[in-house]
Amino acid sequence: MLSSELAGWDADKAFGFYESVRAVLPRARYPAxxxxxxxxxxxxxxxxxxxxxxxxxxxxxxxxxxxxxxxxxxxxxxxxxxxxxxxxxxxxxxxxxxxxxxxxxxxxxxxxxxxxxxTLSTIGSFGDLDGWHVITTERDDAADFGQLEPIGEVADDLDEAEGFLFLSSARWSEPKQAMLEASLMRRKRPVVVGNPDAVAPREYGLSLEPGYYGHRIAQRCGIDVAFHGKxxxxxxxxxxxxxxxxxxxxxxxxxxxxxxxxxxxxxxxxxxxxxxxxxxxxxxxxxxxxxxxxxxxxxxxxxxx
Structure with missing residues (x-):
């Protein structure tokens, strides 16, 4: 993760982000x-x-x-x-x-x-994932989802994808996110996020997680992103x-x-x-x-x- 992307991300900023997407989170009742x-x-x-x-x-x-x-x-x-x-x-x-x-x-x-x-329990609702690209770690081939392509490094590769499965932000960055958003603005396609967390606690502080990027896609690209996880x-x-x-x-x-x-x-x-x-x-x-x-x-x- 680029250090500039993490600048200013603390509990207050994470809390504010979660509150900003509250409308798409489930509703619940709580004790007094x-x-x-x-x-x-x-x-x-x-x-x-x-x-x-x-x-x-x-x-x-x-x-x-x-x-x-x-x-x-x-x-x-x-x-x-x-x-x-x-x-x-x-x-x-x-x-x-x-x-x-x-x-x-x-x-x-x-x-x-x-x-x-x-995510695996519900991904079948999207039908055949042929042509989908996956965003995940270098060690994860996502073979349990089928033959998905690792996400491309250039815009043309993204434009050819039929859908996107977002599992990890370990190799993700703001330039890649901007490239993906631009591609989705040109042609809307399904986006499935397998980790709805916006941040995660690490020894050094907070890391940005797929949920943050998924909510950004939903807001900026007008796509009904599918989230799976808490x-x-x-x-x-x-x-x-x-x-x-x-x-x-x-x-x-x-x-x-x-x-x-x-x-x-x-x-x-x-x-x-x-x-x-x-x-x-x-x-x-x-x-x-x-x-x-x-x-x-x-x-x-x-x-x-």
Whole structure:
């Protein structure tokens, strides 16, 4: 990512961006006030299924958060079901498992629900993806989506594409974004974003993610961009298909570091929510002012899980 693109991106700017696209996010109902707790201990008895965001909850960038593995083990010992729900769309199921193993976690493939899996579950609605281009990492061939072309480096290549699948911004830049927007203005085509996050917490600060670029395309090019991942419904459908139908939504709880993705998405499908305040988007900040300004209220606030 170019440093000039990241200049000025902090929690306030990210929050403002999410608020600016609020009209296209799901609607939800919230509690009047959140309950503060020192960790997940007081929360455990109230829920049967615990769903963890990755960035800002289990890890920050490539660094696992201290005590996260132990908390997962404690919940399992209590008989709770545990899942990870991540908007990281650049990893296949096998690669996701390997990534979490490196962090010290032992999640099974069934326990990892990614926005990539949500995108795969719905991409068939676009028919044959022949001629589509994909925006992803160098190591990801996106073969699970079919024979997609890596996005071109010149305008003529983009003009020939029949659609665009956006999985990662790791190799993306403002010049490439401008080139893509210009191509889409010349001829509107489908755009599918497999990671709705606008930013992600890293060791060095915030990175710009596909959700930011996807919302820009929707606003500037007049395209109904399809988003898959938190807070949009398809990823919750995938997770709910993996748990017992006897478990009521109110017995499922989401732990995350953002209001507009983690908390909003959980509330929209009737789950409980826990805002983790010390490691992700709001680390070092008072979250109460952001809750008041947005009206997005978690059920719980904890500094760390």
């Amino acid at each position: 006030t959140p309950t503060c707790a020192p960790d997940l201990g007081p929360v455990a008895e109230r829920y049967d299924v615990f769903v963890f965001d990755a960035f800002g909850v289990l890890n920050v960038g490539e660094t696992p958060i201290k005590g996260a593995r132990e908390r997962i083990d404690q919940l399992r010992e209590l008989g709770k079901s545990v899942f990870v729900m991540t908007n990281g769309a650049s990893f296949s199921a096998e690669a996701s498992m390997e990534k979490f193993r490196k962090f010290g976690f032992d999640f099974t493939e069934n326990e990892i629900v990614s926005s990539r899996s949500a 807070p949009f419904p398809s990823i919750y459908d995938v997770l709910e298909s993996r748990i017992s139908p006897d478990i009521q939504p109110s017995r499922v709880v989401m732990m995350g570091d953002t209001l507009h993705t983690d908390v909003l998405g959980a509330a929209a499908c009737g789950w409980g929510s826990v805002l983790v305040a010390s490691h992700g988007l709001f680390r070092g900040l008072g979250v109460e002012s952001y809750i008041t300004a947005s009206g997005i209220v978690p059920d719980w606030i904890v500094p760390s899980i």
